[in-house]
Amino acid sequence: MSTTIRFKIDGKEIIAEKGQTIVEAAKANGVYIPTLCNFEGLPPKGCCRMCTVKLNKRYMTACTTPAADGMEVESDTPEINDFRKGIIELLFVSGNHFCPACEKSGNCELQALAYRFKMMVPRFPFLFPQKGLDASSPKLIKEQNRCIMCKRCIKAIKDDEGRSYFAYQYRGNKLEVILDKKLGKEISDALARKAMDTCPVGSIIYKELGYYQPIGKRKYDKEPIGSDIEVQQ
Amino acid sequence: MEKKIIATTSLAGCFGCHMSFLDIDERILDLIELVEFNKSPIDDIKNFTKQVDIGLIEGGCCNSENIELLKLFRENCNILVSFGECAIMGGLPALRNGIPIEECLQEAYIDGPTVGENKQKILPNNEELPMLLDKVYPCHEIVKIDYFLPGCPPRAELIWNALVALVTGKEMELPYEVVKFD
Numbered sequence: 001m002s003t004t005i006r007f008k009i010d011g012k013e014i015i016a017e018k019g020q021t022i023v024e025a026a027k028a029n030g031v032y033i034p035t036l037c038n039f040e041g042l043p044p045k046g047c048c049r050m051c052t053v054k055l056n057k058r059y060m061t062a063c064t065t066p067a068a069d070g071m072e073v074e075s076d077t078p079e080i081n082d083f084r085k086g087i088i089e090l091l092f093v094s095g096n097h098f099c100p101a102c103e104k105s106g107n108c109e110l111q112a113l114a115y116r117f118k119m120m121v122p123r124f125p126f127l128f129p130q131k132g133l134d135a136s137s138p139k140l141i142k143e144q145n146r147c148i149m150c151k152r153c154i155k156a157i158k159d160d161e162g163r164s165y166f167a168y169q170y171r172g173n174k175l176e177v178i179l180d181k182k183l184g185k186e187i188s189d190a191l192a193r194k195a196m197d198t199c200p201v202g203s204i205i206y207k208e209l210g211y212y213q214p215i216g217k218r219k220y221d222k223e224p225i226g227s228d229i230e231v232q233q
Numbered sequence: 234m235e236k237k238i239i240a241t242t243s244l245a246g247c248f249g250c251h252m253s254f255l256d257i258d259e260r261i262l263d264l265i266e267l268v269e270f271n272k273s274p275i276d277d278i279k280n281f282t283k284q285v286d287i288g289l290i291e292g293g294c295c296n297s298e299n300i301e302l303l304k305l306f307r308e309n310c311n312i313l314v315s316f317g318e319c320a321i322m323g324g325l326p327a328l329r330n331g332i333p334i335e336e337c338l339q340e341a342y343i344d345g346p347t348v349g350e351n352k353q354k355i356l357p358n359n360e361e362l363p364m365l366l367d368k369v370y371p372c373h374e375i376v377k378i379d380y381f382l383p384g385c386p387p388r389a390e391l392i393w394n395a396l397v398a399l400v401t402g403k404e405m406e407l408p409y410e411v412v413k414f415d
């Protein structure tokens with residue numbers, strides 16, 4: 001049986017391997033589907049809905065849906081892009097994302113998506129929620145004002161016994177992702193840096209490193225997020 | 234072509250957006266061919282003397298005076314533009330949102346490490362002073378705002394492109410590098 005799959009995204013022919021998700025297959029064929037909670041090398045969670053596409057008139061998350069023969073996927077349409085922009089705007093108003101004072105500015109995926117989708121102002125009212133910050137670890141700051149609860153850190157940052165350094169705390173609108181106090185005290189330098197790089201926003205900050213790149217040299221200063229995928233073809 | 238009339242003001246802002254406006258450098262000479270300034274710190278006209286085409290608002294609303302001034306701009310300007318992060322989302326002053334006013338004042342005037350002599354523990358409370366609002370509000374949550382120019386400050390290029398578009402009626406150019414939030 002052949003392991004090659006053929007399907008279409010916005011009319012463009014995509015050739016995929018069996019087992020690839022729509023996002024992975026799109027990427028391999030030079031098509032960018034925006035993602036946020038998804039992180040290469042980690043199992044997809046499908047919680048942010050940034051990768052929403054339309055398949056058989058239904059909205060699906062492209063990061064969790066396996067590619068299949070003959071699919072006709074809609075992705076880069078005004079309707080879907082406005083949904084995506086709406087999600088970005090909701091994230092901006094539901095936290096306290098004050099970009100000018102954030103160490104991650106210029107390298108932040110949420111901000112980069114806002115740039116790509118030309119968000120000039122969120123269409124929703126700002127909530128200004130009261131959130132805290134935990135700086136008790138010698139290596140890391142966990143800034144709750146900026147966390148979008150994508151769970152990437154929980155899945156990626158583990159010790160030798162497979163225990164996560166990060167975890168959920170509370171429920172409902174009190175839900176937050178915290179750095180375990182005890183493990184946070186012992187976290188190695190390499191893992192602390194990895195934690196910062198895993199976080200799409202500025203919620204995990206490696207101490208004493210802020211603003212190390214000048215404006216103009218940061219990841220998303222010159223090129224929109226996703227353009228590295230789009231130029232491949 | 235009749236000159237368009239511009240007014241500008243800074244509410245709860247740091248004047249950084251106005252400084253960035255001046256960063257259009259010698260193009261200000263081209264601008265002055267196309268527009269006339271009315272109420273603005275740039276020409277120091279204190280009061281509106283006629284109906285204005287374009288009003289630029291820097292800064293959000295942190296006190297009662299900001300609200301009055303913003304409403305005055307809305308009445309006197311056909312098009313109102315929020316320029317800069319503070320006007321758009323409160324910005325730096327909005328870091329106090331979520332902290333009760335009493336605590337803010339206590340820290341600023343009595344307990345803070347940089348407070349000098351204040352032996353009688355006086356909090357500013359004169360009727361001539363504007364009242365602080367419960368929190369800092371983005372301008373578009375107070376009055377209708379027509380356009381938004383993000384940035385801290387917005388790049389001079391962005392301000393220039395916006396003014397050119399508003400004055401000439403042509404569609405605005407938005408290159409990727411000029412729309413930034415920092």
Ligand code: SF4
Binds near residue numbers: 150198
């Ligand atoms: S800290 Fe960062 S990586 Fe972890 S859940 Fe929050 S946003 Fe995601």
Ligand code: FES
Binds near residue numbers: 037045
């Ligand atoms: S990237 Fe697919 S749901 Fe978040």
